[in-house]
Amino acid sequence: MLVIKIGGGAAIGTGAFTSFAADIARMTEPIVVVHGGNAEFSKLSAQLGMPPRVVTSSSGRVSRYVDEPTMDAMLMAYCGKVNKRLVAAMRHAGVNAVGLSAMDGGIALGRRKPVIRGEINGKKRIFRDDHAGTIEEIDTTLIRTLMDSGFVTLVTPPALAHEGVPINVDGDKLAQKLAEALEANALLFFSDTPGLLADRHDESTLIRSIDAGNPETALAAAEGRMVVKVEQAVKAVERGVGQVVFADARVEQPVTKALAGYGTVIQKEAVPS
Numbered sequence: 001m002l003v004i005k006i007g008g009g010a011a012i013g014t015g016a017f018t019s020f021a022a023d024i025a026r027m028t029e030p031i032v033v034v035h036g037g038n039a040e041f042s043k044l045s046a047q048l049g050m051p052p053r054v055v056t057s058s059s060g061r062v063s064r065y066v067d068e069p070t071m072d073a074m075l076m077a078y079c080g081k082v083n084k085r086l087v088a089a090m091r092h093a094g095v096n097a098v099g100l101s102a103m104d105g106g107i108a109l110g111r112r113k114p115v116i117r118g119e120i121n122g123k124k125r126i127f128r129d130d131h132a133g134t135i136e137e138i139d140t141t142l143i144r145t146l147m148d149s150g151f152v153t154l155v156t157p158p159a160l161a162h163e164g165v166p167i168n169v170d171g172d173k174l175a176q177k178l179a180e181a182l183e184a185n186a187l188l189f190f191s192d193t194p195g196l197l198a199d200r201h202d203e204s205t206l207i208r209s210i211d212a213g214n215p216e217t218a219l220a221a222a223e224g225r226m227v228v229k230v231e232q233a234v235k236a237v238e239r240g241v242g243q244v245v246f247a248d249a250r251v252e253q254p255v256t257k258a259l260a261g262y263g264t265v266i267q268k269e270a271v272p273s
Contacts, residue, residue, distance in 0.1 A: 001030045003184045004255060005175035008036025008082065011192035012249045017086050020190075021093035023255045030147050032182065033154045034175040037074075037082035044077045045070060055118040055127065065120060066131045066168045071158070074168060075101075078156045086154050098146060099154045102174055103166060105142030108159035110135040112167050133167025135159055135174060138181045176232045185242040188258045189229065190249035195264030196222060196230065210266040212237040233266045243267035 006012065006020060024031055042052045050073060053065040066074060083099040090097035102108035111134055116127040143153050157174060158166040172189065179187040198205035212234045222230050233244035247254060247263030257263075 001182055001184045002027075002032070002255070003175055003179040003182060003187045004031060004033045005172060005187070005189045006033060006035040006086075006249060007189075007191040008038040008040070008078075008171070009192050010039040012039075012190070014085055014089065016249050016254075017089040018093070019252055019254055020249075021086075021089040021095055023253045024090065024152065025093040025095050027255070029185075031152050032143060032147070032178060032184075033086070033152065034171055034178060035082060035086055035154060035156050036171045037078040037156060040082050041074050041077040044081075045073045048073055053120055055116060055120050055130070057116070057118045063116075063118075063132060064168065065127065067129045068131070071131045071166055071168070074158060075166065078158070083154060083156050090152065090154065095152050096150055097152045097154055099156075100142070101166075102155055102157055102169070103160040106137075106139045106160070107142060107155060108135050108157075108169065108174055108177070109137040109139070110159045110161060110167055110169060112161040112163065112165065131158070131166060131168050133159060133161055133169055135169050135177055138177045140178070140181050143178070143182070170228075172229055172232055176236050179236055179241045180239045183240055186259065187233070187236050187241050187244045188255065189233070189244065189246050190254055190258070191246070192248075192250060193246075194248045194262075195246040196226060200226075207264050208261070210234075210264060211269045212266055213268050215266075230266070237266055237268055 055063050055065045079101045087097050087099040113132050116130050146153050157169050157171050159169045161167045194203050194206050196207045215234045236244050244266040245258045245263045247258035
């Protein structure tokens with residue numbers, strides 16, 4: 001059982017979808033794909049006259065401000081264009097794919113943050129209309145039903161808040177929580193780098209393995225969002241996922257190569273008996 005997260009950066013376009021689809025078509029184990037769509041979201045928002053707005057919290061955390069009109073653009077980009085482009089690529093390659101948002105079938109239910117304090121464009125503000133949220137519950141019933149019928153499920157944010165509104169949740173965390181709930185053998189994160197780099201400007205500095213029982217060295221090398229990704233990977237392994245791999249989405253046969261160890265592999269090292 002594999003859970004695959006395909007990032008939504010600008011460097012990962014429809015060409016990469018073709019490579020993923022061809023690779024997944026050759027596989028026999030159950031697979032769930034989680035994907036992002038941030039680049040398309042930003043592009044569409046700008047076209048609609050709502051360029052991306054970034055909120056910086058007092059702790060320095062950076063997040064995207066998503067009010068109701070911007071959430072509509074997110075739904076169009078993530079659940080519409082990106083999800084259906086990926087469905088098309090998969091089905092063309094012979095993968096029996098179905099595309100869903102994390103709202104469908106109650107896959108991910110969470111809490112909308114009622115108040116967010118932070119800075120936007122250098123001005124301190126209090127936001128009460130942001131659709132930022134956190135995942136609190138995962139229900140794999142629909143995914144397992146589809147899996148049992150031979151479908152590969154393609155899942156994307158947003159999730160659904162308890163009060164029935166869509167919420168912007170982190171796609172990596174969604175993938176992590178699904179991998180844990182599905183007891184996946186492996187969780188693969190794909191982005192536009194070969195994996196975790198000791199120097200983010202130098203792809204030759206790839207860190208090939210991380211001991212989930214001793215991740216301090218890797219965390220010291222990680223920067224920005226990569227710190228959160230490493231922390232999530234370690235949690236996933238601690239909670240039963242066999243291994244986590246940070247891998248390159250820009251190569252041919254990306255899934256096959258990731259499973260063969262091309263990237264950064266996070267797992268618990270065997271303790272000598």
